[in-house]
Amino acid sequence: MDSSKIVTQQNYGSQLKNIEANLLDFLAEQGLPTDSVLVSVTERVNVFKNIADVISKINDEQKPRSVYISKYIAAVASGLFDAALNYLWDETILELRKRVSQYDISYFYDNAVNSPEKRKNLNSEDDLVKVNDSELIEGAKKIGLISEIGYKHLDTIRYMRNWVSAAHPNQNEITGLQLISWLETCIIEVISLPLSNGTIEIQKFLKNIKKNNISDSEAKQIAAFFLELNQEQTNNLASGLFGIYTRLDTTTQTRQNLHRLIPYLWNRVDEQARQQFGIKYGRFVANNDQTEARLALDFLDMVSGKSYIPETLLSAEIDSAVDNLLNAHRGWNNFDNEPPFAKALETLINDRGEIPLQVREKYVLSLVEVFLTNGHGISHNADVIYRSLLERLNQTQAVMAMLSFNNTLIASKLQHSLCQTKYKELLQMMKNQVSAPAIKELINEIGNYQGPMHRLKEQSDLKKKVDNMRKIIW
Numbered sequence: 001m002d003s004s005k006i007v008t009q010q011n012y013g014s015q016l017k018n019i020e021a022n023l024l025d026f027l028a029e030q031g032l033p034t035d036s037v038l039v040s041v042t043e044r045v046n047v048f049k050n051i052a053d054v055i056s057k058i059n060d061e062q063k064p065r066s067v068y069i070s071k072y073i074a075a076v077a078s079g080l081f082d083a084a085l086n087y088l089w090d091e092t093i094l095e096l097r098k099r100v101s102q103y104d105i106s107y108f109y110d111n112a113v114n115s116p117e118k119r120k121n122l123n124s125e126d127d128l129v130k131v132n133d134s135e136l137i138e139g140a141k142k143i144g145l146i147s148e149i150g151y152k153h154l155d156t157i158r159y160m161r162n163w164v165s166a167a168h169p170n171q172n173e174i175t176g177l178q179l180i181s182w183l184e185t186c187i188i189e190v191i192s193l194p195l196s197n198g199t200i201e202i203q204k205f206l207k208n209i210k211k212n213n214i215s216d217s218e219a220k221q222i223a224a225f226f227l228e229l230n231q232e233q234t235n236n237l238a239s240g241l242f243g244i245y246t247r248l249d250t251t252t253q254t255r256q257n258l259h260r261l262i263p264y265l266w267n268r269v270d271e272q273a274r275q276q277f278g279i280k281y282g283r284f285v286a287n288n289d290q291t292e293a294r295l296a297l298d299f300l301d302m303v304s305g306k307s308y309i310p311e312t313l314l315s316a317e318i319d320s321a322v323d324n325l326l327n328a329h330r331g332w333n334n335f336d337n338e339p340p341f342a343k344a345l346e347t348l349i350n351d352r353g354e355i356p357l358q359v360r361e362k363y364v365l366s367l368v369e370v371f372l373t374n375g376h377g378i379s380h381n382a383d384v385i386y387r388s389l390l391e392r393l394n395q396t397q398a399v400m401a402m403l404s405f406n407n408t409l410i411a412s413k414l415q416h417s418l419c420q421t422k423y424k425e426l427l428q429m430m431k432n433q434v435s436a437p438a439i440k441e442l443i444n445e446i447g448n449y450q451g452p453m454h455r456l457k458e459q460s461d462l463k464k465k466v467d468n469m470r471k472i473i474w
Contacts, residue, residue, distance in 0.1 A: 012048045016041045020079060038079030039174070046176030047076045054184045057192055066091060066191075072183065081174040085182065089133075089161040092154070092186040096136055099145050099190075101125040103199075104206045110243025111236050112139020115323045116283050116292075119243075133158055134330040138409065142236045144199035148408055150189035152454065155412040157182050163376045198233060201225060206240075214257040223264035235273035238265055242277055246284075246295040259302060266303040275358040278308030282316030282358075308358065315356040321345045322359070322366045329370045338370065339381040346385050355397065364393065364400040365407055372423060375416030390429055398433035401426060402443055403466055405456045414453040423453065442469060 024034045068091035075084035100108045109122045112135045141151040245258050284293035300306050328337040371386040404410045413419040427447045
């Protein structure tokens with residue numbers, strides 16, 4: 001090998017300094033700012049020292065199509081770390097969309113999108129652009145394309161991309177080690193992540209029920225696969241099958257297959273997930289989607305689940321109002337967009353009174369999510385409303401709120417300092433809502449925890465107490 005072509009760490013520095021000098025000279029000649037425009041060469045060298053090892057984790061088949069990784073490296077060389085983070089996120093989202101489309105696009109939409117109104121307009125791979133990044137990574141987690149740990153990492157990178165990268169005007173600094181670490185995370189958790197065995201089996205199962213005619217005996221054999229699923233996988237699969245059953249383009253043969261299979265799965269679906277099927281029926285009725293409502297009723301009749309149908313449309317109204325608020329909170333310009341939807345939810349609660357059992361947990365967890373903020377700042381006009389609604393929670397609902405750290409999405413938020421501060425505020429508010437000494441003691445223990453708050457749910461001693469509390473309160 002020609003020794004003159006061997007790039008050493010020292011050469012990285014000198015070459016990057018030449019690039020910087022030429023670029024800054026040009027900016028100065030044009031009368032443009034040159035201070036605080038580029039990241040220091042030292043930080044750029046930290047990326048280039050590690051880039052080869054990290055890039056080697058991408059297989060040779062994927063590398064030629066990784067255009068945004070090339071742009072990431074070019075941005076790093078130029079000293080534009082904020083732009084590099086933006087390109088890294090673009091590559092991650094592009095790859096995640098590709099994986100979703102190759103899996104089962106309809107099944108993904110059924111799990112990723114809560115709103116029936118929005119779900120109606122999502123049919124093909126082309127519609128993936130209508131799904132925001134938050135929905136994309138959460139939906140990918142639900143169907144098993146990324147792990148729970150991967151979800152947490154990606155949610156953090158998404159947060160950084162939104163508030164530190166070139167996606168927003170800012171003066172925040174990103175270090176080279178952070179940037180290379182995020183690249184490695186995206187490669188390991190998405191770009192080069194092989195599908196788990198459980199995810200592959202669900203994919204085969206979905207293809208099978210749409211393609212073949214399944215007999216009663218075959219259904220019993222196939223149903224043995226349900227025993228291998230954990231609770232989250234079971235609930236998500238049931239939600240996906242409900243979506244398939246109630247879609248207008250589903251064939252008669254597929255529905256007949258589901259008639260034979262779903263009763264075996266239903267026995268393993270937990271109570272909270274079952275409540276949601278009744279809510280979905282209610283939303284079809286509220287939206288005057290008559291055919292979908294009839295199919296949803298058939299589904300519930302098939303599993304003897306008509307008791308989960310809400311007595312009134314209030315559950316469906318609250319469910320819809322909560323979805324509208326979450327969409328505003330998770331989207332762009334949330335500080336401006338949240339207050340009207342928060343006010344609409346408050347008005348609904350004021351007018352109708354008690355929170356129905358069917359939407360109780362979703363309502364509480366969603367209220368906690370928006371109260372914790374997006375980690376970047378507080379929507380003050382909405383925050384006043386959230387506090388008012390939280391202060392009206394009864395003891396059971398207050399316990400749900402304080403134990404919300406067990407929820408994957410809430411746990412991910414607790415990686416950010418502002419969300420941690422808001423969660424501690426929440427604990428104090430909930431302490432005033434409960435009377436039982438055991439609950440107050442548990443609140444104090446959670447509040448005094450000194451470790452990383454996003455890992456609260458992993459503490460074995462605390463987990464036992466939480467499980468016991470859930471059995472008592474729920």
